[in-house]
Amino acid sequence: MTAVAPIVQLAGLRLDRGGRTVLEGIDLVVPRGSITAVLGPSGSGKSTLLAALTGELAPAAGTVEVLGAPLPRSQRALLERRKGIGVLLQGNGLLTDLTAAENIALPLRAHTRLPPPVIRRLVGMKLHAVGLRTAADLYPRELSGGMARRVALARALALDPPLMLYDEPLTGLDPIAAGVIMSLIARLNASLGLTSLIVSHHVRETLPVADRALVIANGRIVFSGTPDALQASPDPLLRQFLRGEPDGPIAFDAAARTEAA
Numbered sequence: 001m002t003a004v005a006p007i008v009q010l011a012g013l014r015l016d017r018g019g020r021t022v023l024e025g026i027d028l029v030v031p032r033g034s035i036t037a038v039l040g041p042s043g044s045g046k047s048t049l050l051a052a053l054t055g056e057l058a059p060a061a062g063t064v065e066v067l068g069a070p071l072p073r074s075q076r077a078l079l080e081r082r083k084g085i086g087v088l089l090q091g092n093g094l095l096t097d098l099t100a101a102e103n104i105a106l107p108l109r110a111h112t113r114l115p116p117p118v119i120r121r122l123v124g125m126k127l128h129a130v131g132l133r134t135a136a137d138l139y140p141r142e143l144s145g146g147m148a149r150r151v152a153l154a155r156a157l158a159l160d161p162p163l164m165l166y167d168e169p170l171t172g173l174d175p176i177a178a179g180v181i182m183s184l185i186a187r188l189n190a191s192l193g194l195t196s197l198i199v200s201h202h203v204r205e206t207l208p209v210a211d212r213a214l215v216i217a218n219g220r221i222v223f224s225g226t227p228d229a230l231q232a233s234p235d236p237l238l239r240q241f242l243r244g245e246p247d248g249p250i251a252f253d254a255a256a257r258t259e260a261a
């Protein structure tokens, strides 16, 4: 790994799922420290792209470099690389019979040999980072949706990963909780020196915190640039997407995508 290498670099990437090509011709460089909004209609392949970044989905063609080097093929090396990638998945994935603090401690217990007092201290720091110091001993059922999302975020940050991947972090949240999560994502990115990719349907909430935007549609990247350039684009496909119109150049039926060879 080198200090100057982009944190994510994709070249000529093709991703297949269920025998079909979901994405192809994907070239992408994500600079360190940036927040990239990954946008696109439902089923366009946003989560599939994240799956390629974590190594969960192997490329059908092309290369995936994450944290300065190609993703390793061996399962052991891949698990090691994944410690540097924090993932907040759709839904929080909190274990219901563990408290907030115990949930956050899980990755530290699984992947480090730190003594319990150090783990307790690290968990306290993560809870503090998401503004939930007083919720340490609460169970997920005792948390609001926004609080549970923040606990899940603290858990994703437990191992201090330099790269954070967010898959629909606002799903199921009311507008106030959504605003809290988005500003927290932006604040953590700046204060911890992270790089973030945010897959989201919530264009209006996500673009303001992003310094780059990608739009995926019809199996490829149809826009890569600043949020301002996206919003100013006259491209009919981008206008259709930003306005949420059903008719236009974006094909919404799955049959429109190509069959994998």
Ligand SMILES: Nc1ncnc2c1ncn2[C@@H]1O[C@H](COP(=O)(O)OP(=O)(O)OP(=O)(O)O)[C@@H](O)[C@H]1O
Pocket: 017, 018, 022, 040, 041, 042, 043, 044, 045, 046, 047, 048, 049, 254
């Ligand atoms: N495990 C899988 N096996 C087969 N096909 C899959 C699998 N996961 C996703 N797909 C297909 O891949 C395509 C892209 O799905 P993906 O979940 O990446 O889209 P998305 O843009 O994240 O959608 P959404 O915004 O609705 O979450 C879809 O056609 C989907 O049906």
